[in-house]
Amino acid sequence: MPEPQPGTAAPLAGIKVVDLSKILAGPYATMSLADLGADVTKVEHPEGGDPTRRWGPPFQGDDATYYLAANRNKRSVTLDLKSAAGQAEVHRMLADADVLVENFRPGSGLARLFDYRELTERHPRLVVLHISAFGESGPLRDEPGYDMVAQAAAGLMSLTGEPDGPPVKAGFAMGDLGAALFGLIGVTSALVERARTGRGQYVTTSLYETQLALHANWATAHFATGERPTRLGSGHPSLVPYQAYEAADGHFVIAVGNDALFRTLCETLGLAAFADDERFATNAARVANRAALNDRLTRVLARRTVGEWCDTLKKAGVPAAAIRHLDEVYTCPQTEALGIVQEVEHPTAGRLRQVAFPVSFNGVRPAVRTAPPTLGQHNDRTQQGV
Template sequence: MTDTTQSATTQGAWQVHEGALTGLRVLDLTRVLSGPFASMILADLGADVIKLEDDRAGDDTRGWGPPFQGDDAAYFHSVNRGKRSLAVNLKSTAGREVALRLADTADVVLENFRPGTAARLGLGYEQLAERNPGIVYGSVSGFGQTGPLHERAGYDAIAQAMSGMMSVTGETGGGAVRFGVAGADLAAGMWVTIGILSALRARDQTGDGQHVDIALLDAETSWLTYVAQNYFASGATPRRHGSAHPNIVPYQAFRTADGEIMVAVGNDALWQRFAPVVGLAELADDPAYATNAQRVSHRDSLLPLVETALKERTATEWADLLTDAGVPVGPIHTVPDALAQPQLAAREMVVDLPHSTLGSVRTLGTPLKLSGTPATLRHASPVHGEHTASILEALALPPEQIEEILGTGSVVA
């Protein structure tokens, strides 16, 4: 963000910039997390995101509380900033016609229904592409649009379990543990965003849109990265290491005299700095520990020595000593402590955004920092159906037709 944006933030209003995606329209048919996370990223980058919500209750997550901020759950506020809300019954003729008219003017359509649902509503990729050949259509589902499981409903926890990720998450000897956040949903949201941006780039060259097909299972499996490659290379089933790393030692949380710290001795040069500082200078060049490969092989004998040494001082003392020595180290913060860090404040990662009924809502900022076309967080999440009237008017429909549509009850303003 620029200095002008930071100043405006302090005053409770945002300086609006021309974002990298300014001029693009996104029709967002998604709900819950994966799709809304993706469309929020696009909104932050300047796209006009129109969120089509069920006319009765809206996005499911509006009710996923407590806690609530105003009438909507905090969960909803977390991934819906910067969007406009139109409340519509997509199962009605009038509501579906409004959606089609919007799709005709859109650059991107996002949906995360079970495969086949959008097509049954008349809003599938082939149906919209016939009307708008340049449309980039992003689909997120549990198992993708193809394959033997494609018709199954998808949930984050199921993807975490089936991807193998839960099998390597948790303490050694303990049970399977899911991420503290919905990792598969968020991974899918990021992958569909990347796919959409790639498809838009291709459209610049060809004029044609395309279908971006993302599965929660695929997205979460892709995050196995070196864990999967370790298996391909060795044939050994990866196991849980708690906070530790399967390929690097010492690289984990350690108890100190008064709490825990995270230590990341990521190479042999760092080991040469680390060992003397913690009182283990004699181990720095010990043949059993001199290289990372040796330390991994002998982790069971090395780690108790490190654990004993680190219990001699407090977490703050070790953080200062190791930082001075150039060894990566950090406290294990609670969420409140993490969000209060001056570093995050300097990076505008906690912000207050204007909201139409609450005045403002505190939320996370964006990690996207672009020097020429900075992201802009224009406003907090919309009230259900907040922009229905203005969106209908922008379609250039005659006033009597708008009245007729509203009169059917299929679209709620």
């Protein structure tokens, strides 16, 4: 694997990571560590490897695109973790590793074989990240969970969808990705503390806990009022108008965050009197009279196209945007200017496009250095102690 070069964005260069995780939360966290320059070895079962390799179609080369999305910049080795030889090889790798990431189901055989207390005693400088579905304690501790289970159990689906429609899961895997990102914060924080103390630690997070943390304003509103929040479609619980509207040829969003912007919106739409109407003059009044205001806005906005409204509103200083599809997102000038889509050569898929790490360092974005590995691609190198 090419080593990060001086002057590149690789703040974690020199950090060695052993990745025993699979599916999305753990692999996305370790891919992020790899993006930041860490040397990551992904350990997979010899028979099939990470299940997401088969989560398709679509496939690109031999693997599903789902796997390809979360495993770049890593090596892949195959080991049977239930065998004595496999366990011995993992401990050999851990002898000079800095981080271990795993998402073993609590109480499972693998969780017992790689118990964090034994790992900490044997490898005192090791930072161990454990990602679970529901956390380290409580009645759901031992239950398995996929992203949608977490979205349902932790409330996200109750907040997503139209008011008169069924609950809907988020378009992104917010349970898995939330756990990955909070896990990444935990690992990097533990590495900073290890620099002071010389000791690693056991870091845990879960899909469930991170969804609770991401409730943010929804949670504080519920704590304050005791009321059960309801689905608002694209609407905002605390701001109006702040949602998607239908124009003559499609949908776009308007985001009004204060009363001055609302007045500008009203003047731009030919509804100047609404800015002084007691039902709408303040944000609190607009939230209380959401339906009446949206009824009038909907009728006015249906008269012109998305492009016309976005141009007009932006010129007036009102935040607005067309709702783009992904093909439009990845061909728009803003995406191109950021240089966030990079290409890398894959052994079986050919040229592979990837969305790179979304943080830059001194103006330099971490590079997509190597393609997601094929199953066991680096077995020989690992056996040679590389």
